[in-house]
Amino acid sequence: MVRKPGSGNSSAGLNPEHMYLAVIDMGTNTFNLLISELNDKGALIHLFSDKISVKLGKDTIHRNYLSADAIRRALDALSIFFEKIRNYQPIKTAVYATEAIRAAVNRDQLLHPAQEKFGIDIQVINGDYEAELICMGVRQAVEFSDQPAVIMDIGGGSNELIIANRSSIFWKHSYPLGVARLAEQIKPSEPITHAQILELEHILENGLTDFFEAVARYKPTVMVGSSGAFDSFADMIYHVDPVFTHPYTVKSNILGYDQFINLYGLLIGSTYAERLKMKGLIEMRADLIVLAAIIVRYLLERCKIVSLIQSEYALKEGAAEALAEQILSGKKI
Known part of the structure; x- marks a missing residue:
């Protein structure tokens, strides 16, 4: 519970x-x-x-x-x-x-x-243990099936990518391709240019080779995004879609593909000053949310993902569960 x-x-x-x-x-x-x-x-x-x-x-x-x-x-x-x-x-x-x-x-x-x-x-x-804790946290918020799904955590320093189902982790890796690192590398304009988007996609294509191989092997069709930028995506969609459930009243939300793509178009065409005024986007994420959106859109298309789910839970909830399990098993903490 x-x-x-x-x-x-x-x-x-x-x-x-x-x-x-x-x-x-x-x-x-x-x-x-x-x-x-x-x-x-x-x-x-x-x-x-x-x-x-x-x-x-x-x-x-x-x-x-x-x-x-x-x-x-x-x-x-x-x-x-x-x-x-x-x-x-x-x-x-x-x-x-x-x-x-x-x-x-x-x-x-x-x-x-x-x-x-x-x-x-x-x-x-x-990075491996970070990915495990993220998976433990996301499973508390999202009901997985027996089919493999991609879990993604977009950080500032690294991105964690995991392929898992309700009971097993099939593959996991932490990549030093977080949005803060990428921003230092490509130095995006306001708004970001098409050339800079292509540069970022090139970095992802070359840097995530083993992830794409794992996707080809396990064939996931669902991506679960853990908290962070995905919370902002959900909150922004809520403010333009009256039938969408407010992300802070539930532990997870299904983000419609078209809804996300529409939001992606809005974000890549925006300046930082314009993003600060967008409903549902908190100030601390306004600078790097564009890069996060590009990463998600690229992976959705590259991996042929058909469903996107936002999980409000992430590493901290997984870590709490790991601590609780240690206590209940009588292990020293």
Whole structure:
């Protein structure tokens, strides 16, 4: 059993007999917090979530380097999160660092002060484990069948691509082709040009060779996008389609192919200033959402995907489930 997380401070009325878990996902563009409850029936209930834009890779990701400003933003975000975590007194707080930090040559300049200040062990996870946690999170939100589907997580530093069904992961890989990295590489105009779109498609075609081979082998026809940009796609579609379910009232949504293609056309023809005014697009995603849309459109066409699903759940929900499983099995955490 998994319930949707709320927002705001919901620590009032906490049950002292239940166990609370906290997860922080230190992503390249965004830090995410999730507080969950493991109740006396072994059910995991997501209580509270929050996100803060940190943009760890801003201007330096191409050098695999964390700037002093990025480190300051990261520590500030962690301070805000730990203030909220203290309200719940969790039995375990797990902190995961992903691509921007694992690739940074100076990552200890962030990890050491963070661990000393907050008394935590930050786990710098590899891409394979990141993909596994994403899959665990998405499965909580989306009902898979026995047929293989593509799961995609679009990050700032890396993109995770997974082929899985309801019970098995057939193939997974993490690619250092996140939208922040791609933006540094192609330096898109406002609006992006046709030549720049072709350049991005060329990078994807050459960089995802083994993924395309896996698609040819397993023949998935569904893509599930995990949170992030896919939440924004769903929210923007909701604001132009009155029969579409609001993405923050459900854990997942089917995004119509035509709906997405119409949104894609709107995004690639827009400037940053115009995107800031678009309903459903939060400010922290306005700069890189165009590149995310191009990646999704290209993979849908290249892989002959016929159905696109947005999952509100991603890595942090998967990490919470992994922690809960460790507790229920009696393993030390």
